[in-house]
Amino acid sequence: MSAMAERAARLLGGKIAEWSRFAGGSLSSLDLVRLTDGREMLVKSGPSPKVEARMLRAIRAAGVPAPEVFAADDTVLAIERLPDDGGLSGAWGDLGMVLRRLHEETGDRYGFEDDYAFGRLAIRNTSDDDWPRFFAQNRLIAAATGTGSDIERRVEALCGRLCDILPRRPKASLLHGDLWSGNVLTFAGKVSGLIDPACYFGDGEVDIAMLGLFASPSCAFFDAYGPLPPGHRERAPVYALWPALVHLNLFGSSYRGMVDGYLRQTGH
Template sequence: MSALAAAGAALLGGRLAQARPLGGGDLSEIVAIALADGRTAIVKGSPAPRTEAAMLRAIAAAGAPAPAVLAASDEALVIAVLPADGGVGTAWGDLGRVLARLHATTGDRYGWPEDYAFGPVAIVNRVADDWPTFWGERRLLVNVPHVPAALARRIEALAADLANRLPARPPASLLHGDLWGGNVLVAGDRVSGLIDPACYHGHGEVDVAMLGLFARPDRAFFEAYGPLAPGHAERLAIYSLWPALVHLRLFGSGYRTMVERCLAAAGA
């Protein structure tokens, strides 16, 4: 039995009877556990379990589905097991409704009370009153020291022009922050839970851009979510650039083409 499984059982105050590793955790260990008294749970070795717990609670408080947080410590996050017998492709319409509900919850400023991380890649969430400043400084320029010089120059030029490309003060929507198909649990044609969040407040199109980076949401999604404002194509490219840069830093040069494609689509 893994140390993570044992930590989860201890947090629940039960005796561990069974544990099995779960796939999909590229950056964190995840295990399903069963206790001797019949209870089951998912235990995750999050980079910051208490912070992730707060994010899951925020998603649930917004009226979007998320696994209940059963316990959290500095080492482990324990969450409820949710039904998940389908894929996001069967639930585009419901995901559009879920995301619209999430984004209807807004904050006063852009960012989040705490920084976070994707593995070794820091997510800087220091709040800002101006959206282009937040995106330029916290999401693009922080990557400049970690990418090849040719890409760095293009990123710097784009960041310097964001005031002309992004809305100054869009609604500061509650964002999932890492919304790709693997982080959407589906049961039948309904979303049963949004998992593995990296929440902060920002322009809702950020989540839409991330969702479209590895999948193609269909018409049902956009009909349910609502129309995007004019000029969204360029903005989606700018917003897709950040996860592309994260993938480049985490997984290597195979993602350089994705970064370059986003830059080109953004006119940078």
């Protein structure tokens, strides 16, 4: 029996009827649990389950589908299991509408009330009212540190001219923050939920750029999301560089080519 499952059951005042491992991400463990009273849930570990719970609740409060949070403490997070048929190819249009709705939720400054992490890599969300400075310090430089002197030098050079590339004060939209295609659940042509968030307030183009990391959003997505501001194509490789750096930092040299490609697109 999983210690995570047992802890979640205690938090919910129930007893476990069935338990099994569930296919999850590379940075956390995931269990599927059914209690004797019939309640079913996914139980996961993570760098900060309570923070993830607040992020999921923020997404739901914006009117966007995400798993309901059943319980959370410093060790585990128990959430609703949502239907998923893996049919993102038929749900791009709905995802465009869903993401637009999420980005319509705004804050006064960039950042989030809590810091977070991807595994051992810290994600600082210290509030700031200067977007290029926030993205340089809390995203690009932080993720580049430890990836090698060449990459670090090129990222620092890019950050030195971010004010010329990124808008100083774009709308501070609520971002999912880790919106690659695997974190979008779909069912019957609709988005059933956004999962594994790393939320903060920032430029909505960050989420869109990350979607293109391992997938190709269709025209239906962009039509449903709506027009992007002028210059978004030039900003996209800057925004995609951050998750590429995260992958290089956490998973090693197989992602160096991806990082190099985005840096070259920015002229560095």
